[in-house]
Amino acid sequence: MLKVSENNNIAQDFDLFIANFKDRLSDLFNKEYDYNALSLTRGLPPDFLSEIMDMRPLSVAIPTHHGGRGLHVKECLGVLAAASYESLSLSLIFGINIALFLEPFAKYGNTLLQERIFHQFLENKAMGGLMITEPAYGSDALNMRTCYSQKEDKYHIQGEKHWQGLTGAADFWLVTARKKNEHGELVRDIDFFVTDNSIEEQKIEVLKKYNSLGLYAIPYGLNHIDIEVPVDYRLTPESTGIKLMLDTLHRSRLQFPGMGMGFIKRMLDESMKHCTERRVAGIPLNEMDSVKFQLSRLQAAFTLCSAMCSYSASVSSINNDLSSHAVDANSVKALVTDLMHESAQICVQLSGANGYKLDHIAGRGLVDSRPFQIFEGSNEMLYTQVAEAIAKLMRKSKENNLLAYLKKYNATELAAPFFSSILNFDFPLQPKQREMVTLGKIIARVVCFQFVLQINNAGFNDGMTEIARQHISMDLYMLVGQLSNNNNAEPLMNYGEKTDWMSFTS
Numbered sequence: 001m002l003k004v005s006e007n008n009n010i011a012q013d014f015d016l017f018i019a020n021f022k023d024r025l026s027d028l029f030n031k032e033y034d035y036n037a038l039s040l041t042r043g044l045p046p047d048f049l050s051e052i053m054d055m056r057p058l059s060v061a062i063p064t065h066h067g068g069r070g071l072h073v074k075e076c077l078g079v080l081a082a083a084s085y086e087s088l089s090l091s092l093i094f095g096i097n098i099a100l101f102l103e104p105f106a107k108y109g110n111t112l113l114q115e116r117i118f119h120q121f122l123e124n125k126a127m128g129g130l131m132i133t134e135p136a137y138g139s140d141a142l143n144m145r146t147c148y149s150q151k152e153d154k155y156h157i158q159g160e161k162h163w164q165g166l167t168g169a170a171d172f173w174l175v176t177a178r179k180k181n182e183h184g185e186l187v188r189d190i191d192f193f194v195t196d197n198s199i200e201e202q203k204i205e206v207l208k209k210y211n212s213l214g215l216y217a218i219p220y221g222l223n224h225i226d227i228e229v230p231v232d233y234r235l236t237p238e239s240t241g242i243k244l245m246l247d248t249l250h251r252s253r254l255q256f257p258g259m260g261m262g263f264i265k266r267m268l269d270e271s272m273k274h275c276t277e278r279r280v281a282g283i284p285l286n287e288m289d290s291v292k293f294q295l296s297r298l299q300a301a302f303t304l305c306s307a308m309c310s311y312s313a314s315v316s317s318i319n320n321d322l323s324s325h326a327v328d329a330n331s332v333k334a335l336v337t338d339l340m341h342e343s344a345q346i347c348v349q350l351s352g353a354n355g356y357k358l359d360h361i362a363g364r365g366l367v368d369s370r371p372f373q374i375f376e377g378s379n380e381m382l383y384t385q386v387a388e389a390i391a392k393l394m395r396k397s398k399e400n401n402l403l404a405y406l407k408k409y410n411a412t413e414l415a416a417p418f419f420s421s422i423l424n425f426d427f428p429l430q431p432k433q434r435e436m437v438t439l440g441k442i443i444a445r446v447v448c449f450q451f452v453l454q455i456n457n458a459g460f461n462d463g464m465t466e467i468a469r470q471h472i473s474m475d476l477y478m479l480v481g482q483l484s485n486n487n488n489a490e491p492l493m494n495y496g497e498k499t500d501w502m503s504f505t506s
C-alpha cells in the first residue's frame, strides 16, 4: 500500500477538519486574494488552487484503505457546502471530482489502478472528470457515437466529447463509449473507461476552449478522443453499463444539494445583511412586507436544501445501488437547482443596482447557478421522468387520484396530507409533455417536503419548517392552477405573417 505523507489532516476529526477548511477558505477568498479579480479571470491562479488543495478536500471521497477519509456522504456534502459559500465554481470543481470521478471509480474501478490513482489525488493534487456529452448527443446521451473496440489487451476508443468540466485541466477522466460489434454497429450498452492524461497513448486532445458564460474558474471545451487503454481500465459494472451510469448519475444528482447548500446560505446571508442595513424612504428594507416575503422564500430554499442534504447523506453512499432511484434523485436535482437560481435572482433584486455588477456575489451567482438547471439532465427532462415514474406506478396500482396515491407512496406518504386539498385531482389520462413537466414539479415538491418533515422530526427549526411549508403550498397552488388552465398554445412557425405592428398603425 502506498503511504500518504505523515503530516496530513486525514486522521482529524471531521468537525475540526471542516471548521479549519471553512476558516482557511474564508481567509483565502476574502483576505489573501482579491475576490473581485478571482471571479472575473478564467481559471483559478495556480498558487491559490494549490493552497486550497493543500487541505486535501478530496480526501473525503477516497476510501480509508487508500489513505482517504472514507467516502462518507455527510463529509462530501460538508466540503461541497463549505466551498459553495465562497465560490460556486470551486464547489463544482469538487463536485465533478467527487461525484463524477472518485465515487464511481471507488465503486467500479480496478483495485490496483485505484491504489495508484488515489495516491495521485492525495499526494499530487490530481483532478478527474467525466465525459458523456457529445456535440450531437446531450440529453440523448444513450445514442452517443463515441465507440471502442478491443485489440488484444487494449481498448481503442474514438470519438468527440464537449462541455466537460475541467477540459484540458483534469489529470484523469472517465470516458463513456459504446462497443463496436463485429459488423461495425454500436451496441446499446455504454461502458466507462479510466484514462490517464500523463500517458501519451491515453492523452485526450483539446480541440477548442469554450467561452462559458459563467463558472470562469472551470475550463470547458471540445475534446477529441483517439486513445488506447489497457483492458483493466474499463470500469466493471455489476450488471449492465447503463445501470452503472444510472447509479452514478443518480448518486451525483442526490449530492447536488451539497453544492446548493453553501450557495443558498450565502444568498440568504447577503440578502439578510443588505436588507437590514439598506434604508429606503427612511425604513430598513427588511421591514417592508414584500421584502419579507422574498427573504422568507430564501429561507424556505435554505430549509429544503438542508433537508435534501440530510436525506442524501442517509441514502447516497456508494454501498447502495441507486440505479432505481429516479424519483428521489431527479426530484432533488431539479428542485435544488431551481431553488439555487431563484435564490440568486432574489438576492440580485434585493441588492438593487449593485447586484447587477459583474463582480457582485449575487450577479455572479445568477450566471454561475444557471447551467445547473441544464447539465446532468435538463430540469424539464428530469421533472418529466419523475411524473412518468409516478404515472406508471399509479397505473399499476389502478389509482387515478394523485392525493390518494401520494398518501400511500413511501416517498410522499408523510408530506401529501399537508397539501390534501391541492393534490386532490385525477392524474390526466393522456397528459401533454408540458403537463408532465408541471406534474413532475408538483411531485418533486411533495417528495422534498417529506425530507423537511423528516429533518424537523430530528429537531430542525420549527419556524423554518413552517416557512418552507407555506412556500411549497403556494408553489403547489400555482402549479395546479397552471395544470388546470389547459394551455394548448403551439408556436406558429411562420409567425412573421401579419405581425409587423407598423403595418397596423397610422
Ligand SMILES: Cc1cc2nc3c(=O)[nH]c(=O)nc-3n(C[C@H](O)[C@H](O)[C@H](O)COP(=O)(O)OP(=O)(O)OC[C@H]3O[C@@H](n4cnc5c(N)ncnc54)[C@H](O)[C@@H]3O)c2cc1C
Binding pocket: 096, 129, 130, 131, 132, 133, 135, 136, 137, 138, 139, 140, 162, 163, 164, 165, 212, 215, 371, 374, 375, 376, 377, 378, 380, 381, 384
Ligand atoms: C456548465 C456546463 C457544465 C457541463 N459539464 C459536463 C461534464 O462535466 N461532462 C459532460 O459530459 N457534460 C457536461 N455538460 C453537458 C451537459 O450535460 C449537456 O449540455 C446537457 O446534457 C444538455 O445537452 P445539450 O447541451 O446537447 O442540449 P440538448 O440535448 O440539445 O437539449 C437542449 C434543451 O432542449 C430541451 N430538452 C431536451 N430534451 C428534453 C426533454 N426530454 N424534455 C423536455 N425538454 C427537453 C431542454 O430545454 C434542454 O436544455 C455541461 C454543460 C454545461 C453548460
